[in-house]
Amino acid sequence: MSIEVRHISKTFGRFRVLRDVSLRVETGELVALLGPSGSGKTTLLRIIAGLEQPDPGSGAILFHDEDVADQRVGDRAVGFVFQHYALFRHMTVFENIAFGLRVRPRRLRPSPVQIRQRVEWLLHLMQLDFLADRYPHQLSGGQRQRVALARALAIEPKVLLLDEPFGSLDAKVRQELRGWLRRLHDEIKLTSLFVTHDQEEALELADRIVVMNEGKIEQIGTPDEVFHSPKTEFVACFLGQVNRFSGRLERGKVHFATFEWLAPPEAQEISCLANIFVRPHDLQVLVEPNGQPTLAARIDHIHSAGPKVRLELTADNGQKLLAEITQDQYRTKQLSVGSRVFLNPQNIKVFPLPSQEGGKG
């Protein structure tokens, strides 16, 4: 079932949490709402579930192209997984999962045998079989997370909403559960929307990512699109680290630091100030100048523990920069703190500044 959000706004007191937000999640998609805390992503998720009401007259929420404004939370058939799981602590794992089936009106309620079968199937799916009789406080964080998911799935929801599903787990469990959730989603193909502030999580898990900031959607796209072709400076900065240069767009060229690049096609005609973004892994590090224009810099720190080696640098013009090279390059180049290197960007992203000074350029 698809989810559509049309022009939704939400105000808490004088604070505008959501400003005219629209998005569509197609049937069977796994979509991430990504943004810093306070960007309104959780509020949006809660409005979709029906736990919060949007500002009156501000738009509509549609499930399968049908307005659900008048439907109560319980009638929306939404599986909601809370950040802190919200498990019922006086019930066993089995009873927690069975809850949604047991509270159904009598005529819709499955028989005790059917309930048992469904709960056991879910326990099996979540690899929780051996925990059926435990209480929530006897479980680890990852197990609680899976119980919460099983409980949400028990009511056969048409939509699954997850609020920071891995927020309170340690790094290793988080990594495991991520892969596991992806496989689960591929298996049951349930339209799913999850909130996260962790860009890695969004990039790794989601079919599409909705990047939010200050109550607005900055960009919607596949992980590839938002990472490699960010539409706004915010998206570029939020999805991984960047080096920012101040430069100028002029007659189809971009000038920044010691470099001159061809302007991107959409900015051929304009002349103005611009911000130029270079990701750390797009900054080539040379031991000697190669004849092309380069930026000379000195290495301040080397972080070599990890799949890549990160270098903190200070350019000759005083700017602090970040570069990322492979372990192989690091070994062959024999870099050390204090080494003098020459930098050459391989790939840039230009954001013209919407400024009145544009005309002067």
Place this chain on the structure above:
Amino acid sequence: MFGWPRVSPRVLPGFGLTLGLTLLYWSLMVFLPVIALLMRAAGIAWDQLLQTITEPRVLAALGLSFGGAALAAALDTVFGFMVAWVLVRYRFPGRRLLDALIDLPFAMPTAVSGIALTSLYAPSGWIGQWLVPLGIEVAYTRLGVVIALMFIGLPFVVRTLQPALEQLDPELEEAAVCLGAGRWATLWRVILPTLRPALLTGFSLAFSRAVGEYGTIVFISGNLPMKTEIAPLLIVVKLEQYDYAGAAAIAVVMLVAALLLLTLIHRWQTGYSFLRA
């Protein structure tokens, strides 16, 4: 060899000191009076003890004290839950004042409460004048006893439930609602079971207070033997007749019964494994 169990060193030392002071304090304040009572009762022969406590008048008084206390505490638990819910969940003008007034039954001299309640519910009183024509008599009846006991027990329930309700995660209710539970199912299957320990604590505090209550009731009950006479009053009556053995006998029965009941409630309260240490 027998020895003290070894206590592993803690960041904050002082297990010996605090346990010693606790035991000393507890002995002086609780244990000694109870021992004195038991010793007094031990002087009574078995048949005399049995005879005293099986007197119809004594049985009636004990029944009223325990039965009335249980009923009042149960009603207090229901209404106290509502009061605490309103105070914790809603913001309305006068909330702080109402919150402060909850403690009033704690602070008022019991005789004052008793006289106030009596004058309210007497046939000529503000409330009594409306109830009596309907055939509901409160003053000088068992109903009056229960109402007085509810009055003094309510703060215990409210004050026990308030912190528990404040800690009750709203996400629990939201989760229940998302899973399709209606209001009743959410209340009965999620909220009340989660609050069970606090509800039972509030109940047992209100109950304990009510079993031993004396001052408030003697005014409103009218103290008719076999009808509205409570056990603590009977003890006073026996004392005034210099029947110390009889007074001690009733007291011991009350002590043992109260202890048994509170232990049972406590067992029930800690019955769930999630509450165990």
